Amino acid sequence: MKKGHKTEKVNSAIKKALSEIFIYDMPLGDNLLTIVRVDTSPDLTKADIYITALKDVEELSKQLNRKKGYIGHLLGQRIKIRRIPDLRFIPLPQTTI
Numbered sequence: 001m002k003k004g005h006k007t008e009k010v011n012s013a014i015k016k017a018l019s020e021i022f023i024y025d026m027p028l029g030d031n032l033l034t035i036v037r038v039d040t041s042p043d044l045t046k047a048d049i050y051i052t053a054l055k056d057v058e059e060l061s062k063q064l065n066r067k068k069g070y071i072g073h074l075l076g077q078r079i080k081i082r083r084i085p086d087l088r089f090i091p092l093p094q095t096t097i
Contacts, residue, residue, distance in 0.1 A: 004042070007044070010081060011039065011047075012038075013081075015049075017079050018071070018075065026067075031053055035050070038050075040085055045085055049090065052094060072084045
């Protein structure tokens with residue numbers, strides 16, 4: 001399904017805002033988090049955030065999913081959209097070089 005311009009703008013804004021949140025508001029200590037991709041549903045009610053991490057990405061995604069209400073609150077302070085989508089953090093497998 002083709003994504004619209006509005007959806008792509010929201011995806012980009014969410015990715016940028018989450019990056020800032022994990023740097024300034026919720027630092028992860030010695031773990032390094034990378035937001036690979038954000039996919040919002042066409043009606044902007046759900047957002048899948050694909051992440052990788054330096055240490056134990058599975059456990060980190062579980063922690064972030066438990067805190068998704070607070071993260072959504074912080075996200076709402078950074079971007080101006082009518083409704084903040086329901087966030088779901090999805091771990092991507094770590095690859096070795």
